[in-house]
Amino acid sequence: MSERLSVFKTYKLFIGGKFPRSESGRVYEVTAATSAADAAGKGNWLANAPLSSRKDGRDAVVAARKAFGAWSGATAYNRGQILYRVAEMLEGRREQFAAEVADAEGLSKAKAAAQVDAAIDRWVWYAGWTDKIAQIAGGTNPVAGPFFNVSSPAPTGVVALVAPGESSFLGLVSVIAPAIAAGNTVVVVASEKAPLPALSLGEVLATSDLPGGVVNILSGRAAEIAPSLAAHQDVNAIDLAGADAELAKELETAAADNLKRVLRPQPVDWSAAPGTGRLLAFLETKTVWHPTGSLGAGGSSY
Amino acid sequence: MADVTASDGTLRRFLHGLPGVDPVGLEARAAALGTRSIKTTAKAYAIDLAISMIDLTTLEGADTPGKVRALCAKALNPDPTDRTTPRTAAICVYPDMVATAAESLAGSDVKVASVATAFPAGRAALPVKLADTADAVAAGADEIDMVIDRGAFLAGRYLDVFEEIKAVKDACRRPDGSAARLKVIFETGELSTYDNIRRASWLGMLAGADFIKTSTGKVAVNATPANTLLMLEAVRDFRAATGVQVGVKPAGGIRTTKDAIKFLVLVNETVGEEWLTNQWFRFGASSLLNDLLMQRQKLSTGRYSGPDYVTVD
Numbered sequence: 001m002s003e004r005l006s007v008f009k010t011y012k013l014f015i016g017g018k019f020p021r022s023e024s025g026r027v028y029e030v031t032a033a034t035s036a037a038d039a040a041g042k043g044n045w046l047a048n049a050p051l052s053s054r055k056d057g058r059d060a061v062v063a064a065r066k067a068f069g070a071w072s073g074a075t076a077y078n079r080g081q082i083l084y085r086v087a088e089m090l091e092g093r094r095e096q097f098a099a100e101v102a103d104a105e106g107l108s109k110a111k112a113a114a115q116v117d118a119a120i121d122r123w124v125w126y127a128g129w130t131d132k133i134a135q136i137a138g139g140t141n142p143v144a145g146p147f148f149n150v151s152s153p154a155p156t157g158v159v160a161l162v163a164p165g166e167s168s169f170l171g172l173v174s175v176i177a178p179a180i181a182a183g184n185t186v187v188v189v190a191s192e193k194a195p196l197p198a199l200s201l202g203e204v205l206a207t208s209d210l211p212g213g214v215v216n217i218l219s220g221r222a223a224e225i226a227p228s229l230a231a232h233q234d235v236n237a238i239d240l241a242g243a244d245a246e247l248a249k250e251l252e253t254a255a256a257d258n259l260k261r262v263l264r265p266q267p268v269d270w271s272a273a274p275g276t277g278r279l280l281a282f283l284e285t286k287t288v289w290h291p292t293g294s295l296g297a298g299g300s301s302y
Numbered sequence: 303m304a305d306v307t308a309s310d311g312t313l314r315r316f317l318h319g320l321p322g323v324d325p326v327g328l329e330a331r332a333a334a335l336g337t338r339s340i341k342t343t344a345k346a347y348a349i350d351l352a353i354s355m356i357d358l359t360t361l362e363g364a365d366t367p368g369k370v371r372a373l374c375a376k377a378l379n380p381d382p383t384d385r386t387t388p389r390t391a392a393i394c395v396y397p398d399m400v401a402t403a404a405e406s407l408a409g410s411d412v413k414v415a416s417v418a419t420a421f422p423a424g425r426a427a428l429p430v431k432l433a434d435t436a437d438a439v440a441a442g443a444d445e446i447d448m449v450i451d452r453g454a455f456l457a458g459r460y461l462d463v464f465e466e467i468k469a470v471k472d473a474c475r476r477p478d479g480s481a482a483r484l485k486v487i488f489e490t491g492e493l494s495t496y497d498n499i500r501r502a503s504w505l506g507m508l509a510g511a512d513f514i515k516t517s518t519g520k521v522a523v524n525a526t527p528a529n530t531l532l533m534l535e536a537v538r539d540f541r542a543a544t545g546v547q548v549g550v551k552p553a554g555g556i557r558t559t560k561d562a563i564k565f566l567v568l569v570n571e572t573v574g575e576e577w578l579t580n581q582w583f584r585f586g587a588s589s590l591l592n593d594l595l596m597q598r599q600k601l602s603t604g605r606y607s608g609p610d611y612v613t614v615d
Contacts, residue, residue, distance in 0.1 A: 058606050065608070233599075234608020257605060 011049050011195070013056060013219065014202025016063030017212015023059070026051035028220070030196055033106030046103055049195045052220035054228040057187065060216035061232055064158045064185040067213030072155045072183040076131035083127035083181055086208040090120045093204060097169060097197060104168040104194035118271060119173040126177040126279070133182065133279050141287070148290040153283035155183030156261055157236030160229040162222050162251070164242045167270040168194035172201065174270050175241050178278035180214055187216045187235070189226055191242065195219035223247055230254035237261035237282050241268070303544055307508055310461040317460060317504060323496035323532060332527035335571055336564040345563070349598050350388050352562040352590075353380060355580045357415055357551065359394040359588050360615075361422075361519065367402045369615075370395055374406035376613055381595050383611075384602065390591065391580035392445060396421070397438035404442030415445035415485070419470060422489075422518035424449035428466060435473040439482050446474050447485040449518060450502065452492050460505060467509035485513035485551055491523035499529055503536035513549040519586060524554025527564055534572040550577070553586025559597040562590060588615065 011030075012019040028051045032043030050056075071079070090097065094116055102112035138152040159179045164171030168191045179186045190198030202217045218225055222242065230238055230251040238255050240248045240263060248265050255262050263281045306316040340348055358377045360369060374393055381387040392413035393403050400416045407414060416438035420426035426434075435446055448470050454462045467486055474482040486506040490499050506514050514533055517524040530552040537548045550569075556562055562585060569577050577583050592612040599607040 061606065061608075228606060231605040232608070233605055233611055 009047060011047050011199040011219070012202075013050050013052060014199065014205065014215070014217040015056065015060045015213075016066070016216065017206060019202065019206070020056075022050040022052050022220070023055050024051065024053040026053070030194070032103040033194070043103075043106070047196060049199065049219040052189075052218040052225050054225060056218055056220075057225045057229050058232070060187040060218060061158060061160075061229070061234055063213035063216055064187050065234055067211055068155075068158060068185045070211055071180070071185055071214045074183075076134070076183075079181065079183065080127045080130035082209045083123055083130065083177065086205060086210060087120050087123035087127065089204045089208045090116075090123065090201075093200075094120070097200065100197045100200060101169045104191075104197055105166075115167075115170045115271075119170045122170070122173050122274065123177055125274075126181040129178075129276070129279055130181050130183075133276065133283070136276060137280055137283055138285070143289075146292045148292060149287065150290065151285050151287045153182070153280075154286045156282045156284055157184060158234060159184045159186045159282050160226070160232075160235050160238040161186050161188045162226050162238070162240055162242040162247075163188055163190050163198065164268070164270065165191045165193060167191075169197040169201075171241070171268075171270045172198050174268075174274055175239055175278065176201075176215060178274070179239070179282050180210075182279050182283050184237070184282050185214045185216075187229060188218065189222050189229070189242070190217055190219045192220070192222055226251055227254055230260070231257060233258050235260060237263070239263040239278075239281070240265045303508060307461075307464060310459075313460045313464060313505075313508075314458070317501040320497075320500055320504060323500055325496050325528075328496060328532060329528045332531045332568065335531075335567050336527055338564075338567045340563050340567070346598075346601050348563045348566050349559060349594050349601070351578065352559070352566060352585065353594050353598075354388040354391060355584050356390040356591055356594075357392045357394040357553070357584050357586050358390045358591060359519070359553070359586050361394070361396060361417060365396060365399055367399070370399045370402045371406050372613075373615065374403055374412075376591070376615065377412050378407070378410055380591060381598065381612075384598070387595070387598065391584055394447065394586060397434055397441065397443070400438050400441035400443045413444040414442060415447055416441075416443040417447045417449075417518075418443075419448040421447070421449050421487075422520040424451050425453075428469065431466070432469060432473045435470050439474055439476060443482055445483045445485060445513075446470070447487055447515060449487045449489060450506070452489055455493070455498070455502060455505075460501075464505055464509045467506060467511065471510045483512040484510065485515045485549075486511040487515045487518055487553075489518055489521060490516045490525075490529045491521040496529070496532055499532050500536055503533050504540065507537070507540045507546070507548050511548060513551050513584070515551040515553055515586065517552075517554045519554030525552030525556055525565075525586075527568060530565060531568050531572060534568060534577075537577075538573045547576070547582065549582040549584065551584040551586055556585055556587050557589050558593050559590075562587075562594065 027048040030046045030049045034043045097116045098113040141149040143149040161175045231254040306312050377390040377393050392415045394415040397416050403414045418435040418438050419431035471484050474484050488502040533550050595612050596607040
């Protein structure tokens with residue numbers, strides 16, 4: 001039997017549930033990291049990743065906006081089921097992700113596998129939060145009058161995420177999962193040096209009952225794509241997790257134009273328990289007054 | 303050309319004597335022209351031109367006077383945040399809404415167009431169609447969009463269709479001697495073949511159409527680059543033969559700036575600059591305007607705009 005030819009994979013973007021190439025037709029080389037300390041850049045060639053343009057970003061925002069109504073309107077329970085389904089699908093492709101993370105971050109096989117496991121556990125953890133966050137972030141407020149006063153958290157809208165550069169998979173999952181668990185739709189700018197785990201995640205999301213457009217993944221230069229996302233009038237919030245100080249400042253300034261919510265970059269240990277911070281960051285509180293009903297001679301019946 | 307319409311026989315011989323359309327070549331030509339890259343200042347010019355060519359349309363059973371007035375306000379001032387935005391060419395409504403629209407647009411250069419002749423099916427007796435038309439003209443319509451009798455056309459009764467268009471054209475006359483401009487809708491999606499679209503175009507122009515229009519927007523296939531290109535070729539050839547200039551209006555299914563610019567390229571490359579004004583070329587559209595406005599805002603501010611910054615209609 002003759003030797004098999006190697007089958008190279010064409011990594012593509014994930015926009016609106018489809019896998020397009022960059023509309024610009026550009027790609028860039030992704031190389032393996034040689035050691036954890038010296039992240040990607042010096043190792044062997046791994047693949048060509050699409051080098052997204054601003055137009056890809058715009059297309060992704062259109063897809064995210066289109067998906068927002070149905071996703072934010074789905075029951076929290078249903079969102080939880082779908083997120084859990086994502087974890088199930090990831091579990092089936094653990095080996096592939098472990099290999100990609102090992103290459104991307106220069107980790108040993110065992111350490112990379114541990115990162116992937118932690119990321120899958122995190123999906124499950126956030127899946128559980130979808131129908132519980134309202135109890136934490138909302139509630140009934142005591143008011144001096146015959147009214148019920150109820151506060152409940154509502155998703156912010158379309159969120160642009162600049163994914164962490166150093167943690168190509170666990171960090172990525174840690175920014176995507178809370179944003180969509182809360183009912184937002186997202187446009188993610190993947191780690192510039194290590195985008196392959198993110199692009200593969202798109203393939204998992206496409207087969208997980210997640211409606212197309214809820215998560216849109218772009219690879220390329222954050223400094224090129226993110227500013228137009230930050231200035232985009234139809235993006236409601238931006239997470240600067242992976243932006244360096246200079247880029248973060250530029251993005252914050254651009255985001256101020258339409259009063260976007262901004263989650264500023266902060267040092268995060270992605271392997272530690274995340275807490276509810278990122279869930280709450282992209283929820284807005286809606287408060288409703290409702291009369292208690294008829295007032296008898298003896299006052300409110302409630 | 304008067305002799306070709308002398309009888310059913312001569313008209314049929316003329317229409318069937320028109321050269322056949324090469325569908326592959328036509329679609330390839332339309333697609334090739336659609337790949338032109340229009341950027342920066344050319345794009346800004348194209349966007350403003352496209353806005354000024356829109357027949358802002360609402361043809362729903364649920365139309366109310368309030369909705370028509372809101373649409374008129376939008377036609378007069380498409381982007382309240384930017385007063386340099388041009389006005390649309392016209393408002394297109396059902397005949398019973400003409401008076402409302404005319405009142406809202408009084409004193410402006412925005413025209414009132416009304417569909418007529420039992421739009422969209424065109425299934426009514428001729429006197430009913432003529433009354434429908436005269437009613438709209440009397441209410442103040444500047445332009446009449448009529449539908450042809452596709453049943454008669456497809457059955458080969460060309461002279462009937464010809465006479466009907468002529469009769470409607472007469473009904474467009476006002477007592478003071480002026481006349482509303484007549485747009486003739488072929489409903490290209492129901493004509494089956496490109497040859498039929500070419501024949502219908504010539505038939506409409508021979509009968510005195512001021513504009514030929516692709517479709518009603520009520521069927522599955524509406525304006526496409528290919529059928530619009532074919533109609534543009536027909537008006538070019540008609541002017542070469544008779545010296546009479548006729549306008550073209552693609553309608554239905556044109557929703558994005560990109561699409562609109564492709565049509566403008568077709569116009570420029572087929573009939574030239576003389577047709578690049580709202581006197582001779584129109585878009586029948588409603589949601590297209592919002593996309594054009596968002597693109598316009600992007601060009602002027604550098605920021606991508608969103609649906610929160612244009613009206614919901």
